[in-house]
Amino acid sequence: MAETERDPRFDDELIGLDPEDPEVRAFAAHLERMRRCEPGFTIEASLDRVADFAESSSRAGGLRWWVAAMIVVLIVFGVVVASWDIVVHAIEWLTAG
Incomplete structure (x- = not known):
């Protein structure tokens, strides 16, 4: 990073850390994600949080990887079950009429 592009967090919170170090930059990005205070009920925010996950x-x-994989499998399973239930009820409704 050039001096003109210096992140202000390195002057306030991350004093003494090397802004060129990839681990320090990852930590700075982590701090930025923790401070985000956008509304969580929008589609964009939900997608951002899924991307962070x-x-x-x-x-x-x-x-940790196995737990994350299990969470994803459970979410996908829940979507499939809910979708199947909707399709079955729609077919029952269409055939009943």
Whole structure:
């Protein structure tokens, strides 16, 4: 980073840390995600949070990766079951009339 592009967080909160270090930049990005205070009920915010979950779970290993994979499988299973229920009720409604 050039001095003109310096992130102000390195002057306030991350004093003494090397802004060129990839781990320090990852930590700064983590702090930025923690401070986001946008409304969580919009589609964009939900997709951003899913993207954050996907990024963090891809960096995880071992048990954390398996827990993240299990959460994803349960979410997909829930969507499939709910979709199947909707389709079955729609077919019953169409054939009853």
